[in-house]
Amino acid sequence: MKLKVAIIGTRGIPNYYGGFEHIAEYVSAGLVNKGYSVTVYNSHNHPYQADDWHGVKIVHCFDPEYLVGSSGQFVYDLCCLLDARKRDFDVILLMGYTSSSVWGRLYPKKSVTINNMDGLEWKRAKYSMPVQRFLRYAEKLAVKYSQYFISDSLVIRSYLKDKYNVDSRYIPYGADLFSDVERKSATNAVPDKDYFLLMARMEPENNIEVILDGFNNSTSDKKFKVLGSTDSRFGKFITHKFRNDERIQFEGANFDNSVVRALQNNSYLYFHGHSVGGTNPSLLEAMASEALIAAHNNPFNKSVLNSDAFYFDDSSDVRRLVETVRREDNERKMIQNNLHKIQFLFNWEKVINEYENFILECYNNQRNEVIANHRR
Template sequence: MRIAMLGTRGVPAAYGGFETAVEEIGSRLAARGHEVTVYGDRTHPHVTEHLGMRVVHLPAVPVKQLETLSRSGFAALRTLAGARPDAAFVFNAANAPYVSLLRARGIPVAVHVDGLEWRRAKWGGAGRAYYRWAEAHAVRTADALIADAPGIAEYYALEFGAQTELIRYGAPVLQRCSTAPLTALGLEPEGFHVAVARFEPENHVLEIVEGYRASDARLPLAVVGSAPYSADYTRAVHAAAAGDDRIRLLGGVWDQALLDALYAHAYTYLHGHSVGGTNPSLLRAMGAGTATIAFDVGFNREVLADDAWCFADAAQLATALHEAEADEPLVIARGLRARERAARVFRWDDVAEEYERLAQGLAAGASIHARSRSARRTVQNAR
């Protein structure tokens, strides 16, 4: 089959969960003999083929509100201009306006709807209204909807009565990982806590730093992340960390060997994400065999099978850190169970097989469009 993948920054993966998913899924589909084209940005302009996938680079408007939408618009136009794909996977419900264009050319489209983006504080009233509209438009125009977590599938069922394909992310499982990259940071294996997240309110980086600072933790905290569009929030995080030598703000880390070492050799991983579905950062920590202290929402509890410490505010995080540092055997046991669950439940081979099955169904004419094209939010959830 010809398969198009659009709506992300593309491959090689160097940014977030969607890009990693495209790389992992697309490369496996290519290995199975499919012709996979990935549309993305101009980060790697000289890469035209990657792991068997054809790579197409596109411009974008470098403004928070328009970057994804503009890049995806160019990707849709390029898709329309080329050989017609047998199936297209569009990542991010924000790109829903282009689904009708693709379907008008006879291209069946599945939309990976992601998390509840409209709940993010970085979007103002217009941005949140747009994301809610885009969710509804994706339901009414797509041939299939992909949810990466049971909570997302339940949301679309309750909000719109819409059927989704539940296809999880995969987790990279690390059995052995060098400690050498930690040396330059002055970190000891199993001798630090780590948090990895973009600096956004919904990822609770500020609460993590405040809770850690208020705690009696012996082990230092390494914080990986940045915020391209949130200067005020970044300043608040830095202010909260100022004067506490235990807190190391590392900024964005793009060296995969260093990231792997941070995940694999941390004493615990602090996970503050609250509005996504199955989060890739959490899966990386699980696959690395690291125990987690997670923000207390259903998405995180489900992924972790409730085998973790949870917190809802800075004070609860301080308590969780105290409990974790006081019980090393439990930390080790939870880390081992997390890795076993990651290897058993979150397998990229299984994910790619589900995408292939869905693409085959779409190419054969399977579609929810007839049932969902008139869908509306239920009255109690209309606001």
């Protein structure tokens, strides 16, 4: 049976933004290759304007975020859900809940609803206390109105079980191993191992200031490349604060995956400061790109990296790492161990198969329940 699956809750594919768009891109194309009919909802002002992407159907819905700010996400999600109600999707995969769960009563009743629960959004420092309270409420609504759940982190799965007594299926993100072609290209494109690297959205909980403070106070003569848009208020603050350190290079956002992977592969040490959320795709990409990693010391990162990374809590830890880390046998073993994780735990083929299996399981469970109720 060719199931009809819709993916709602992202800005759209191909990915020009972040994590959920990243996984929507891979999973949608992967399911199409397996014979599923897949529709992804895109913002009407997404750079990709065609109605088909590698066999995935694209529906463009009105998104006023560019006019009214973040509140426009609620309108966008509402438009997507109202459109989905007119169609006969077997399964709807909701990516996150921040701006969609308030419309929970409008989730299409005839579709099986699976929610890929976001990270602990209410912990993000960028949000005010009223917004954090709302996000806690939105999380509760997501649990109330969704039928099945996915966690991209073991930490999130435990949280949902402890907080709501909800069972969720753990399915992480994936990444592709660094190929020989990419290796050759990286060698030619980027200077080798003479810089540190950080790649993240310019947000406080990504510990960008902590990392750059540590580097700023170090005696290193290497460069520090920072990838990520600095257009936000925090981004402008960061660039202003470190404007006098000529070693720190703010290079803006870059969605050319080949360039990003080359930069990761050739970095001396890759800093990953994310402290909120699940399994972060940029971390997996760094692992797959054979980067040596220094990560913020928290359960999310440690559940992925285990002992195959350096960890930091504050700027003094960062300074110590910048000044003392050497790329020797033990460090090379850490890189190989992380490659092994990508190959056997976080590869896209495995992730897509797990999505397919869970979608089929949820659909069959729901169908059997309907049949049982009808017989009563």
